[in-house]
Amino acid sequence: MTGALLDERVAFVRQVRRAATARATRAIAEPLVVVGLGFWVVVGLAGVVVPQIVDRAGNQMDTGVLGTGGYSARWFAFALGLIMVATIAPNHVAAGGTRRSLFRGSLLAAAVGGVFNGLAYAVAKLAERSYFDALGWTWEAPEFLVFGGRSGFTLTVVAAGLAIAAYVLVGIAVAIGYLHHGPWRGTLLLVPNAAVLALAEVATRTERFLEPLGPELTGATAVAATLVATSAVVVIAAGWLRLNLRTLPIRPSR
Amino acid sequence: MTAPFGARLDDVVVRFGRQRRVTSDGGTYRADASAALDGASLTIRPGTITGVLGRNGAGKTTMLSLLAAYRRPTAGTLAVGAGDDPAAWEDPWENPWVTSNVQLVSEGGGVQDDEKLRETLKYYADLRPFWDADTAERLLETFEISTRKKPNALSRGKRSAVGAVLGLASRAPLTIFDEVYLGMDAPTRYAFYDEILADYAAHPRTILLSSHLVEEVERLFEDVVVLDRGRVLLAESAEEMAARGFSLTGPTTAVERLAGDRRILHRQQLGGTVQVTLEGAPDDGTRAAAREAGVEVGHLPLQDLFVRLTDPAARAGHPDGAGR
Numbered sequence: 050m051t052g053a054l055l056d057e058r059v060a061f062v063r064q065v066r067r068a069a070t071a072r073a074t075r076a077i078a079e080p081l082v083v084v085g086l087g088f089w090v091v092v093g094l095a096g097v098v099v100p101q102i103v104d105r106a107g108n109q110m111d112t113g114v115l116g117t118g119g120y121s122a123r124w125f126a127f128a129l130g131l132i133m134v135a136t137i138a139p140n141h142v143a144a145g146g147t148r149r150s151l152f153r154g155s156l157l158a159a160a161v162g163g164v165f166n167g168l169a170y171a172v173a174k175l176a177e178r179s180y181f182d183a184l185g186w187t188w189e190a191p192e193f194l195v196f197g198g199r200s201g202f203t204l205t206v207v208a209a210g211l212a213i214a215a216y217v218l219v220g221i222a223v224a225i226g227y228l229h230h231g232p233w234r235g236t237l238l239l240v241p242n243a244a245v246l247a248l249a250e251v252a253t254r255t256e257r258f259l260e261p262l263g264p265e266l267t268g269a270t271a272v273a274a275t276l277v278a279t280s281a282v283v284v285i286a287a288g289w290l291r292l293n294l295r296t297l298p299i300r301p302s303r
Numbered sequence: 304m305t306a307p308f309g310a311r312l313d314d315v316v317v318r319f320g321r322q323r324r325v326t327s328d329g330g331t332y333r334a335d336a337s338a339a340l341d342g343a344s345l346t347i348r349p350g351t352i353t354g355v356l357g358r359n360g361a362g363k364t365t366m367l368s369l370l371a372a373y374r375r376p377t378a379g380t381l382a383v384g385a386g387d388d389p390a391a392w393e394d395p396w397e398n399p400w401v402t403s404n405v406q407l408v409s410e411g412g413g414v415q416d417d418e419k420l421r422e423t424l425k426y427y428a429d430l431r432p433f434w435d436a437d438t439a440e441r442l443l444e445t446f447e448i449s450t451r452k453k454p455n456a457l458s459r460g461k462r463s464a465v466g467a468v469l470g471l472a473s474r475a476p477l478t479i480f481d482e483v484y485l486g487m488d489a490p491t492r493y494a495f496y497d498e499i500l501a502d503y504a505a506h507p508r509t510i511l512l513s514s515h516l517v518e519e520v521e522r523l524f525e526d527v528v529v530l531d532r533g534r535v536l537l538a539e540s541a542e543e544m545a546a547r548g549f550s551l552t553g554p555t556t557a558v559e560r561l562a563g564d565r566r567i568l569h570r571q572q573l574g575g576t577v578q579v580t581l582e583g584a585p586d587d588g589t590r591a592a593a594r595e596a597g598v599e600v601g602h603l604p605l606q607d608l609f610v611r612l613t614d615p616a617a618r619a620g621h622p623d624g625a626g627r
Contacts, residue, residue, distance in 0.1 A: 058400060061305075065403040065432055072429040136415050140423060142373065143413025144430040145403040145475075295397075298374035301364055301409040301481060 069146035073154025074161070076141075077133045081126060081162030081217065088125050089169040092118035096177055104184055111189050113177040119170045119209065123216040126162050127246075130155075130220030138228055142299045152294050156287060159217040167210025171202050204272055208253065211279035215249040218286035225293045238293075245286050252278035304433050305404050306385040307509040308477035309349035310370050311392060314342050315379035317365050317533075339365035340376070341533035346389060347511065352503060352523050354541075354605075355513040357530035358613050363513045364409070366530065367479050370511075371407035372396050385476060403432055406475035410485045411462035413469065414454045420465065421450035431473045438502070439472035445494060459486030467495045471502050479511040484519075492516070496523060517606035527605065531613045545602055548611075549585050552578040553598030561593055568603075568611045580607055 096115045103110050134155065141151050181188035223242050227235035255275040317340040340362045347353055357363045368374050369381055372395040383401050384392030395401040407413070414423040428434045443450060446464035454462060466483040480499075484492050500523060503510060514520045527544050529536040537544070548568055551558045555577045562579055569580035585593075585600055593600050 061403075061432070062399050065430070066399050068432075069399070069403075069430050072426060076426070136417055137426070140413055140415050140426055141430075142402075143371075143407065144427045145399075145406065145432075145473075146430055147372075147397050147399050147402055149397055150399070296375070299368070301368055301373065301407070301412045 065145070066147075066150055069141070069150035070153045070157070073137065073141055073146065073151050074157040076137045077130065077155060077158035077217075077221075078161040080129050080133055081158060082165050084129060085122070085125065085162065085166055085169070088122065089118075089166075089173065092121070093173060093176075096173065097180070100180065100184060100186075109186050110181075111187070113181065113188065115170075115173045115177045118173065122166050122170060123213050123249075126166055126213045127216040127220035127223075130159070130162075130217040131224045134221045135224040135228065138225065138297065139299050142297075148294050148297055152291055155218065155221050155290060155294075159214040159221075159283075159287075162217050163210035163212075163214030164206070166213045167206040167208070170209040170213075171205040174205065175202065204276070208275055208279055211276070211283050212249055212253045215279070215282045215286045216246065218283070218290050219245050219249075222286070222290040222293050225290065225297055229293060229297050241289065245282065245289055248285065249279070249282045252282045255279075304474060304506065304508075305476045307350040307507060308383055308385055308401075308404055309387070309389065309392065309509060310347040310383045310477065311381070311389045312343050312345055312366070312369070312535075313380045314344055315340050315366075315369065315376045315381060316342060317362070317369070317374070318377045338533050340369075342379070343530070343533065343535050344379075345528055345535045345538040347509065347528075348526060349385065349387060349509050350507055351525040352499070352510045352512060353526040353528060354517075354520060354524035355511055355528050355530065356517060356605075356609050357513075360532075361530040361613075362533040363530055364481055367407055367481050367511060367513060370395060370477065371405050371479060372398070372402050373407065383477065403430070404475055405477040405479070406431070406470055406473040407479040407481060408466035408470040408483055409481040410459065410466055410483055411454060412466065412481075414462075414465060416455040417453060419451055419453055420448070420457075423454065423465075423469075424450060427469055427473060431475065433474035435472050435474055438474075439468055442468040442471060442498065445498070446491060460488060460491060461486075463487050464491060464495070467498070471498055474502075474506055475508065477509045477511070479513075481513045482515070484514060484516060492519065496520065499523060517609055518604065521605040524605070529609060529612055536612055541605070544605065544608065546584040547608055548580055548582050548603035550578055550580045550601040550603060551593060551598050552576065552601060553593070553596065557596035557598050561589060561596065561598055569607060580611075 092115060096113055096118065099114050100110055138151060142148070178188045219242050223239065226238035226242070230238065252275065255271065255278045316338060318338045343362065343366060355363050355367065369376055370383055375396050381394060382389060382392035383395045383405060393401055395405065414420070415426070424439060428436060446461070446468065448457070448461055448464055448468070454465060457465065463483050463486050466480070470478050470480050470483065484495065487495065496519070499510065512520060512523060524541045526538070526540050528538040551561055553576065555572070555575055558577050558579055562581055566582040567579050568582055571578045580603060590600055
């Protein structure tokens with residue numbers, strides 16, 4: 050192959066690889082943002098209406114409804130990741146995309162979904178705290194992923210975003226497990242998938258786990274430990290997804 | 304556009320493990336491991352329309368899936384690429400150079416069933432480097448397919464037509480149609496065949512066409528591959544294949560005299576007239592003698608040869624055919 054032809058081919062491959070990764074990213078990330086926006090609007094409305102009802106009844110709440118909403122957001126992202134990849138994976142390969150570009154697209158989409166939902170979570174928490182203040186109530190942070198201090202907002206976005214990204218990746222791995230191995234072994238693979246999610250749950254509560262070990266392990270140390278732990282879970286989830294995806298066969302349907 | 308792609312299989316085996324299968328009455332049973340391809344070897348010439356024939360379960364879809372990197376072989380080697388030198392071709396698995404240049408379509412396959420068809424078309428438009436949106440639009444009109452419908456809401460024939468649109472509009476240097484006629488009515492099928500020929504003439508590439516409707520599609524074929532029980536029974540040009548046999552039709556005594564010791568592949572009698580299908584090509588002497596005796600010499604229809612070749616009774620006497 051001559052140098053010019055080789056250059057042409059390298060450019061061609063680069064272009065198709067980028068196009069495939071970008072398309073997979075968009076296909077998975079769009080619902081995570083668009084449908085996710087709808088989710089947070091509903092959760093936000095509940096966060097306003099429920100305290101109003103409680104306040105008018107003359108009662109008071111300690112924690113808002115957004116704590117539950119934040120936790121639900123992970124499962125929402127998990128489900129969207131699962132549904133979208135189950136829909137596009139055969140289409141992606143049939144259209145000439147590789148499993149590698151689908152994996153890269155999944156990673157980028159998980160990052161986008163994580164940032165968006167982490168941001169929404171942190172904004173919702175801030176708004177809820179202000180709302181509680183306005184009602185004259187004392188707001189208590191939920192037991193995970195709300196950091197105080199000057200950099201608390203950013204840290205909350207990052208930590209909640211990492212947790213959601215891990216859930217998205219595991220959701221995608223569940224879909225790939227079923228596509229790859231069928232209903233029986235796909236269901237068996239829910240066990241390791243659940244194990245990764247359990248790790249994510251533990252990682253998001255790192256701060257609480259460190260508390261009994263002594264005051265020197267709280268504060269900045271706890272924040273750093275939480276971020277490292279959630280990052281590690283994202284890496285594990287990504288590795289697990291790659292393992293499942295790299296040999297995925299596509300069955301021509303009829 | 305990249306030059307037409309060729310493909311080569313060397314002793315390729317694809318074995319499926321034991322799997323649970325569903326019977327027509329809803330029960331299940333465990334099927335033993337079986338070889339969908341069992342030492343298949345052949346070369347697909349670049350820039351041709353090649354017919355891929357075989358009975359149900361012969362391994363056609365499995366072989367075509369390998370070329371599009373839908374799956375990997377259990378054993379053997381596979382290479383796909385541009386140019387006439389097979390040594391320069393590459394393994395298609397996870398190879399974006401190959402996968403973006405190879406398009407496999409089957410009836411209803413490779414689409415997003417739960418999304419409107421336009422979403423699938425957008426996906427192909429983004430990924431396929433040579434996607435022709437005008438062709439796609441024109442063919443959708445020809446086949447009367449609405450892009451606002453979801454593929455799973457389309458009839459079987461329309462789903463096949465969607466496959467035809469994707470295959471033709473992708474303009475891939477290796478385009479594979481795997482039984483993309485199922486459910487199509489006759490006018491749609493003929494429109495599809497005409498579109499293949501017109502598009503092939505305007506945009507030369509390699510086309511593989513798998514079909515059970517041999518009589519309808521044989522006019523398209525330049526090369527023919529016949530698979531049987533996971534092996535390549537033969538792979539040769541349509542001309543070579545046509546020379547494998549001929550028919551004699553006329554008075555019984557004259558036909559039998561002309562047939563002589565030749566192997567009779569098929570015989571049909573109607574009153575005093577008989578038609579026999581004979582192995583081999585007729586020589587000039589036979590042609591002249593036939594003319595004198597009022598016997599008509601005809602070509603061997605591909606379908607007849609295919610039926611004879613894959614007939615279980617005839618199979619025992621046929622050597623294992625490796626392709627070119």
